[in-house]
Every structure is written in C-alpha cells, then in structure tokens.
Amino acid sequence: MKNNIIKDALILFAITVISGLLLGFTYTVTKDPIAEQQIKIREKALNSVIENAKFEDVNIDLDEDSVIVDIFEAKRDNEIVGYAFKLATKEGYGGTIELIVGINIDSTVSGIDIIKHSETPGLGAKADKNSFKDQFKGKPTKPLTVVKDKADTDTEIDSISGATISSRAVTNAVNLAIEYYNNNLSKGAQ
Numbered sequence: 001m002k003n004n005i006i007k008d009a010l011i012l013f014a015i016t017v018i019s020g021l022l023l024g025f026t027y028t029v030t031k032d033p034i035a036e037q038q039i040k041i042r043e044k045a046l047n048s049v050i051e052n053a054k055f056e057d058v059n060i061d062l063d064e065d066s067v068i069v070d071i072f073e074a075k076r077d078n079e080i081v082g083y084a085f086k087l088a089t090k091e092g093y094g095g096t097i098e099l100i101v102g103i104n105i106d107s108t109v110s111g112i113d114i115i116k117h118s119e120t121p122g123l124g125a126k127a128d129k130n131s132f133k134d135q136f137k138g139k140p141t142k143p144l145t146v147v148k149d150k151a152d153t154d155t156e157i158d159s160i161s162g163a164t165i166s167s168r169a170v171t172n173a174v175n176l177a178i179e180y181y182n183n184n185l186s187k188g189a190q
Contacts, residue, residue, distance in 0.1 A: 049102030085177035091169035094118040124166030
C-alpha cells in the first residue's frame with residue numbers, strides 16, 4: 001500500500017514536471033509571434049486613424065490606472081500632423097475595450113479604431129463597425145456626448161441601439177484623449 005502511494009506520487013510529480021516544461025516551452029515559442037501580431041494590429045489601427053503618417057512614441061508619464069496607454073506623434077515629411085492615442089477602458093459591457101483615437105493638429109478627431117473588445121456580438125460589438133466609428137471623424141476636440149435619438153450637434157454621437165454602455169465607454173475614452181490633447185498637446189496648451 002505504501003509503495004503504491006509513493007509510486008502514484010512520483011507519477012503525479014513526473015506528469016506535473018513534464019506539463020510545466022511543455023507549458024514553458026509553448027510560452028517561449030509563442031511569445032514573440034504574439035507580440036509581433038499585436039504590433040501589426042496596432043500599426044494598422046494607427047494608420048487607419050491618421051493615414052500616410054509615421055508614428056513616434058511620445059514619452060509621457062501616465063498613472064498606472066490611466067485609460068491612456070500610449071501616445072504617438074503622427075508625422076508627414078517631418079511635420080507633426082496629429083497625435084494618436086491608444087486607450088484601454090474597462091467601462092465596456094463585456095469588459096475592456098482597447099482603441100486608437102487620432103486627433104489632427106487642427107483640433108479635430110481624425111478617426112477611431114477598436115483594436116480589442118469582448119462586447120456582446122450583434123450589440124456592443126457594433127462599436128467596431130464603420131457606421132459607429134465614422135461618427136467621430138471631423139468632430140471638434142470638445143467633450144462628446146452619447147444620445148439615444150439622432151445626434152443634432154457636432155458634439156453628439158448616436159448610441160448603438162441596445163448598446164448604450166458600449167457606446168458610452170468608447171465615447172468616454174475618446175473624451176479622455178480629447179482632454180489630454182487639449183491640455184497638453186494642442187497649440188493653445190504649448
């Protein structure tokens with residue numbers, strides 16, 4: 001009986017060690033390709049919000065709780081044409097929504113792109129559809145509000161039907177980028 005317990009414990013230990021080694025090996029093999037894919041997704045999103053630009057990381061100190069994750073300077077012919085913000089808001093209905101917000105130096109929103117979300121398919125997931133995202137293009141860098149009826153002013157965004165939480169989460173993140181831009185990056189702030 002005692003030998004069986006020791007034998008079973010050794011087998012379990014061996015299985016645990018082998019499983020741990022396989023998991024470690026899998027992590028090592030997949031870490032770089034996953035990181036490369038994330039960079040490609042980010043680059044595609046950056047280029048969708050400010051086209052034909054080269055992006056340079058802006059070194060800033062952000063709180064670890066900040067929704068703003070990264071800020072990029074967008075340049076064409078060595079001239080700054082705008083800024084792109086990577087944000088991660090936890091306000092979404094399904095959890096965190098990661099997005100890129102572009103702001104032109106003329107103080108208009110150049111566009112947004114959702115790069116990751118877990119919103120409800122058919123509802124909150126519509127935040128990643130052009131019909132919602134395109135509403136932000138050309139908006140002034142003023143606080144935006146979500147409305148359930150038709151947006152009548154240049155500071156209103158039409159809510160996605162049945163997905164007000166997702167609509168507000170995206171709009172609130174865009175507002176944080178606008179606020180940071182107005183306070184720190186616009187010509188009036190410098």
